[in-house]
Amino acid sequence: MIKNRLAKWVFGSTVVAAWLVxxxxxxxxxxxxxxxxxxxxxxxKAGAAGMAMGLSALGAGYAQAKIGSAGAGTxxxxxxxxxxxITLQALxxxxxxxxxxxxxxxxxx
Amino acid sequence: MTGPATTRNKATGxxxxxxxxxxxxxxxxxxxxxxxxxxxIAAPDMNSLIQNLADTEYGPDLDEALIHGRTxxxxxxxxKNNLVRTYRKVxxxxxxxxxxxxxxxxxxxxxxxxxxxxxxxxMHLLAEExxxxxxxAGALSRVDLDALTMLPDxxxxxxxxxxWGLAYAPAMRGGYVAYMQSGELAxxxxxxxxxxxxxxxxxLTGRSANVRIARDILGMQIDTMNLVMVFRLQKADVxxxxxxxxxxxxxxxxxxxxxxELAHMSDVDEVLDxxxxxxxxxxxxxxxxxxxxxxxxxxFERALEDYHMRKALAVGRGDPLGIGVSIAYLWAKQNEITNxxxxxxGKSVGMPIDRVRGELILV
Numbered sequence: 067m068i069k070n071r072l073a074k075w076v077f078g079s080t081v082v083a084a085w086l087v088x089x090x091x092x093x094x095x096x097x098x099x100x101x102x103x104x105x106x107x108x109x110x111k112a113g114a115a116g117m118a119m120g121l122s123a124l125g126a127g128y129a130q131a132k133i134g135s136a137g138a139g140t141x142x143x144x145x146x147x148x149x150x151x152i153t154l155q156a157l158x159x160x161x162x163x164x165x166x167x168x169x170x171x172x173x174x175x
Numbered sequence: 176m177t178g179p180a181t182t183r184n185k186a187t188g189x190x191x192x193x194x195x196x197x198x199x200x201x202x203x204x205x206x207x208x209x210x211x212x213x214x215x216i217a218a219p220d221m222n223s224l225i226q227n228l229a230d231t232e233y234g235p236d237l238d239e240a241l242i243h244g245r246t247x248x249x250x251x252x253x254x255k256n257n258l259v260r261t262y263r264k265v266x267x268x269x270x271x272x273x274x275x276x277x278x279x280x281x282x283x284x285x286x287x288x289x290x291x292x293x294x295x296x297x298m299h300l301l302a303e304e305x306x307x308x309x310x311x312a313g314a315l316s317r318v319d320l321d322a323l324t325m326l327p328d329x330x331x332x333x334x335x336x337x338x339w340g341l342a343y344a345p346a347m348r349g350g351y352v353a354y355m356q357s358g359e360l361a362x363x364x365x366x367x368x369x370x371x372x373x374x375x376x377x378x379l380t381g382r383s384a385n386v387r388i389a390r391d392i393l394g395m396q397i398d399t400m401n402l403v404m405v406f407r408l409q410k411a412d413v414x415x416x417x418x419x420x421x422x423x424x425x426x427x428x429x430x431x432x433x434x435x436e437l438a439h440m441s442d443v444d445e446v447l448d449x450x451x452x453x454x455x456x457x458x459x460x461x462x463x464x465x466x467x468x469x470x471x472x473x474x475f476e477r478a479l480e481d482y483h484m485r486k487a488l489a490v491g492r493g494d495p496l497g498i499g500v501s502i503a504y505l506w507a508k509q510n511e512i513t514n515x516x517x518x519x520x521g522k523s524v525g526m527p528i529d530r531v532r533g534e535l536i537l538v
Binding site: 132135136137138139140142143144 | 194195197198200201202204205268
């Protein structure tokens with residue numbers, strides 16, 4: 067229970083920090099001086115690429131957690147299907163790869 | 176002896192059904208199929224039956240039990256041990272919610288065992304004879320039940336239950352007073368049944384799909400008990416009995432009004448006719464022919480139990496991440512053990528193969 071609470075707290079803090087830090091930086095920058103259009107585009111691209119990568123990683127992590135839990139249960143009773151479990155466990159990595167590719171494409175466009 | 180040992184050792188927390196249900200599916204894949212059962216039925220003698228069973232997951236239990244001889248009683252003991260071990264194992268890895276629901280549903284085994292001990296004491300049976308009828312699949316362990324069977328009489332069992340602080344001790348005490356007045360053990364048994372029906376139903380509260388499934392299963396159990404009572408009352412003089420006293424609350428389809436109406440009907444045909452609109456109508460109708468052949472209400476009891484089993488197995492085909500998977504497996508395992516015990520018993524007394532096949536449940 068404590069572990070769960072701690073995990074939630076760490077996860078929440080990370081998400082909040084990930085959103086707040088760039089926002090504060092943006093606010094300071096915009097308040098300090100006139101911002102060029104190029105700079106704004108670059109920042110938006112960087113933010114979008116970060117989101118594509120980060121959210122896909124979170125999605126993959128969630129999927130792997132569920133598959134891992136069920137896979138551990140299956141392996142406990144039927145060790146002979148371990149290859150299948152490893153394959154299934156690896157499948158969500160594709161989501162991260164897609165996010166990674168999207169991030170590169172966003173940055174490169 | 177300080178009291179009954181707790182059933183659950185360790186469980187995965189919260190409501191994550193992934194791990195537990197995956198394990199259960201793995202265990203379910205090892206349940207014996209119809210072809211294997213047919214092979215057992217056709218086995219020429221007890222030794223080949225033991226040989227076939229020894230290659231399955233019953234092997235370790237058989238090895239342990241057959242030390243006392245290669246008899247039907249030893250195999251029966253091995254099968255019962257396997258059921259208890261499996262139930263304990265499942266309860267050990269279920270998550271908090273599933274563990275709670277399953278422990279509520281398996282509470283019926285505690286009631287069954289306590290009633291078996293009480294009947295044994297009422298009939299002045301030996302401790303060994305009573306122990307043969309026990310199946311410690313609930314919260315009470317074999318050690319607890321053995322301690323109860325050693326007690327001298329019904330009063331001592333009731334007192335010990337109170338000393339251990341068992342939840343149903345107050346109900347037993349109330350039932351014991353009625354038992355002392357009437358001399359009928361049914362009063363004490365009824366108090367236990369009523370306690371179980373009320374507490375289990377009250378404990379399964381909430382609006383989650385899992386709790387609803389468990390309430391349905393429990394409701395069907397209670398309906399079955401009420402309907403069995405209705406059929407038994409057909410053979411009794413209902414005018415001299417307060418039929419309402421036998422009604423158990425918490426049923427799914429048999430309300431107290433319907434129960435009262437059914438209990439006062441003159442014959443079985445009338446009862447079956449009235450039940451046509453309920454979920455049990457079709458099942459009971461299909462059992463009429465057998466009832467006419469055998470002229471015993473146990474045919475209807477069996478039909479109702481079969482219906483209950485079918486419904487319990489069906490909930491496993493629902494949500495793969497819900498309680499249904501656990502319930503279906505536990506009931507399927509019980510069904511398998513019951514069938515195996517029938518086959519072993521049939522083989523030991525030389526029962527014809529067709530008769531054995533007819534006695535099996537849902538193979």
